[in-house]
Amino acid sequence: MPPALIVQKYGGTSIATVDRIQQVARYIRSTIQPPTQVIVVVSAMGSFTDEWVEAAAHLHPDPPRREMDMLLTAGERMTAALLAMALEKEGLHAISFTGSQIGILTDATHGNAKIHRILGDRIRKSLESNRIVVVAGFQGVDPQTKEVTTLGRGGSDLTAVALAATLRADRCEIYKDVEGIYTADPRVIPKAQHIPRLSWEAACTLSGSGAQVLHDRAANMACKYEIPIHIRSSLAPTQPGTLIEGHSTTMETPHFIALTDKKDQIYLDLLLTFSPGAASIQPLYEWLCNRGDTPLLWNLQKKGLQSELQVTLSAFHSQAYLDFLVAHCQQVLQKSSLPLHILSLVGRGFSQNHPLLDTITSLLGENLLLLEMQQGVMHIGVKSEAATVCIQQLHEGFFV
Ligand code: ADP
Numbered sequence: 001m002p003p004a005l006i007v008q009k010y011g012g013t014s015i016a017t018v019d020r021i022q023q024v025a026r027y028i029r030s031t032i033q034p035p036t037q038v039i040v041v042v043s044a045m046g047s048f049t050d051e052w053v054e055a056a057a058h059l060h061p062d063p064p065r066r067e068m069d070m071l072l073t074a075g076e077r078m079t080a081a082l083l084a085m086a087l088e089k090e091g092l093h094a095i096s097f098t099g100s101q102i103g104i105l106t107d108a109t110h111g112n113a114k115i116h117r118i119l120g121d122r123i124r125k126s127l128e129s130n131r132i133v134v135v136a137g138f139q140g141v142d143p144q145t146k147e148v149t150t151l152g153r154g155g156s157d158l159t160a161v162a163l164a165a166t167l168r169a170d171r172c173e174i175y176k177d178v179e180g181i182y183t184a185d186p187r188v189i190p191k192a193q194h195i196p197r198l199s200w201e202a203a204c205t206l207s208g209s210g211a212q213v214l215h216d217r218a219a220n221m222a223c224k225y226e227i228p229i230h231i232r233s234s235l236a237p238t239q240p241g242t243l244i245e246g247h248s249t250t251m252e253t254p255h256f257i258a259l260t261d262k263k264d265q266i267y268l269d270l271l272l273t274f275s276p277g278a279a280s281i282q283p284l285y286e287w288l289c290n291r292g293d294t295p296l297l298w299n300l301q302k303k304g305l306q307s308e309l310q311v312t313l314s315a316f317h318s319q320a321y322l323d324f325l326v327a328h329c330q331q332v333l334q335k336s337s338l339p340l341h342i343l344s345l346v347g348r349g350f351s352q353n354h355p356l357l358d359t360i361t362s363l364l365g366e367n368l369l370l371l372e373m374q375q376g377v378m379h380i381g382v383k384s385e386a387a388t389v390c391i392q393q394l395h396e397g398f399f400v
């Protein structure tokens, strides 16, 4: 039997200081016994990425995306080297790598690159020579241009899951500053309840609806390759955490899993026309996706005959993109926008539950602006200024 392989990922808070890096190295030494092999994926320390995004904005209103990737990948590289040093000090053999050194091959989209594949040979060789492999998260390389790319904000979670899938790891542990996933963000709702287990599908819906705790592309990749993920606290590693594993079973009775929220959204209702063979919706959609901010809801309805290609499009999207749409989308005929906060109730079996709408309406009263039901999630638009009260009311109504 080959030795067990564990992928661990430590987020920015877990390795925010040199002391925290040392603690992580000690934790690894005390919990991983040879011949178990370990790959450790790290984020940049603390708020490194935010600070350098801000610094760049002082120099240029829209910094070249290639240069942003050159800048931001440095954060993860620094942490990886520091952790490798700390592990050596603990008497363990370790080696750090950038995404490009271990062949995380991506497309060319600076700032939100997609992973095409990972060449695992260099990692395998290092593991076989009994090294702990420390990988700088959130980055890869475009094999055509040899340019360094980043995977989008929060992308180190994705690096960890992608490595676990490629190297067929036995476990993927993601260490955060919370003791797992809760029924709402525990920093916003102190009464939020701990969720010990979640299906892959529920994790995808939850992260896709704005719960920051797990990167949504990481959740989708875990679901696709059936990688169990254990979300744990680096500050309290003996706590049980949340295990994301298994597929959802549809239940007859409604089942509420969690409440997530997304700030600064707008509801766009656009009417677009395309002359046959000319512009299409695709470049616009690609532009939005490549900025790393996929609309929460994106419905296209084709009106009229195929040749007319008249489309109405509804989307929840962040306020920041409204200007882009207006400036770049020549075909906009109508637009209505409304600033709102989207709360998403994640669960199953909503459509069989008639009192649900009444409950939401009476809980939120005049703060409720719109409701949109989909498989496994109900998006609830509320007035931005009343968002905190609305989250509390909904959490109280469905989870307490
Ligand atoms: P890291 O940077 O370590 O990857 P993040 O800061 O991205 O970690 O994610 C952890 C944060 O996610 C927590 O501090 C918490 O405030 C937030 N969060 C949002 N929704 C939830 C939820 N439902 N359960 C747990 N944490 C949540």
Ligand code: ASP
Pocket (backbone or CB within 6 Å): 011, 012, 043, 044, 049, 050, 075, 137, 138, 152, 153, 154, 155, 156, 157
């Ligand atoms: N450092 C990057 C960010 O802050 C990636 C990550 O932390 O996962 O977005």
Ligand code: MG
Pocket (backbone or CB within 6 Å): 011, 154, 212, 213, 215
């Ligand atoms: Mg994160």
